[in-house]
């Protein structure tokens with residue numbers, strides 16, 4: 434039996450980052466993984482989707498070369514090559530994690546892990562008997578998978594989840610995307626750009642429903658302009674896969690209709706991997722499908738912790754990593770501040786991109802704030818005009834009384850790289866006045882943040 438200071442179960446952006454930070458802090462660390470290092474994020478999530486989206490964006494630019502005074506004749510795409518490129522990027526990233534494990538002297542235990550009482554982890558590899566390990570601290574980071582709705586059972590062929598959607602052998606002619614969160618919207622953009630006829634079905638009244646309503650409406654307009662069909666306040670009640678394609682029955686306030694497609698992508702959220710990992714054996718408390726933890730990710734059983742998608746909080750890679758770092762720093766006796774879940778940026782990488790942090794206008798009003806709202810459209814931005822990408826805006830929301838920056842909402846090209854400004858400013862409790870006096874470079878898309886803040890205080894220059 435091998436003994437460790439820390440064993441991490443699962444090597445996603447939660448697990449592998451936790452393991453590296455633990456090793457940096459001097460802990461003898463092991464990580465257990467049943468598939469490829471890097472988890473969903475590197476292998477089946479953040480990274481391969483961004484590779485697909487990049488291909489789609491380059492394709493769009495080439496198709497519109499004339500807008501830039503250029504000529505690109507006979508622009509075609511090779512779906513297979515696009516998918517292969519994405520898989521190659523994912524494989525390369527996973528290999529990078531292997532290198533990081535080696536560099537930080539973290540033992541990688543390949544196989545299916547289960548936590549057990551007595552601070553034990555049992556790992557069953559492909560061959561041989563299960564091996565038992567002990568650790569003073571066991572951190573569960575087993576992540577999540579695609580959620581299945583009873584009305585939409587996934588067969589992996591005609592009704593698929595995100596894994597299949599990024600590795601299809603043949604491009605579908607028609608696709609229905611159920612769910613318009615970040616995952617559904619990114620695939621809708623990708624497939625529409627590649628020439629698939631895409632219909633998005635969303636249960637709630639707006640697409641990207643967690644975003645500010647102005648952003649949802651703008652994205653809906655952009656998607657419709659690009660040819661994506663959108664059905665909101667609509668529910669898939671039944672799918673019939675018996676024929677050549679799929680027939681999906683959709684219920685709306687106007688009644689029922691049947692949509693036909695080659696493939697239905699179910700993008701209705703995630704289900705955590707908490708089954709059969711020994712939680713019941715140890716007595717670790719869960720609520721619905723999340724492991725319950727305190728501010729430092731300790732479960733109800735001393736010595737057992739959980740971070741990432743298996744815990745409550747936003748299911749995002751950067752959240753998983755931040756939680757893991759905080760968890761091991763606390764174990765190491767460092768002074769740590771609990772994570773502020775109200776200051777987590779969320780991004781959707783379609784075109785135009787969407788990025789936001791903090792309260793939406795509706796939430797700020799519901800919470801009783803007297804607010805100042807500022808908005809700056811990219812159509813008034815020199816950089817956006819020069820780039821040929823004038824769609825979208827930056828919207829900021831301030832508390833009128835104390836000047837607290839309550840929320841920032843962006844839609845436009847490149848905004849996912851701009852949102853960090855608002856995150857840092859909010860973390861530092863910066864007021865609008867200070868943002869205004871922080872000189873932004875010209876010409877950049879980021880000037881729109883300064884101008885939106887100026888608009889909130891009736892000082893906007895370029896409107």
Ligand SMILES: Cc1cc2nc3c(=O)[nH]c(=O)nc-3n(C[C@H](O)[C@H](O)[C@H](O)COP(=O)(O)OP(=O)(O)OC[C@H]3O[C@@H](n4cnc5c(N)ncnc54)[C@H](O)[C@@H]3O)c2cc1C
Pocket residue numbers: 442443444445446447448465466467468469470471472473474475477478479480482544545546547574575576577595616706709710740741742743748749750751752753
């Ligand atoms: C299509 C898609 C796109 C996404 N895009 C983004 C994005 O752009 N930005 C963003 O922030 N987030 C994105 N996400 C979400 C992000 O991928 C997750 O929030 C993140 O991966 C969660 O990290 P994690 O470490 O908690 O778990 P995971 O990444 O799910 O990793 C868990 C790991 O544990 C392993 N495991 C599970 N059970 C066991 C066991 N019993 N024994 C051994 N190993 C086990 C799994 O094999 C897996 O490798 C996306 C998700 C999807 C599906």
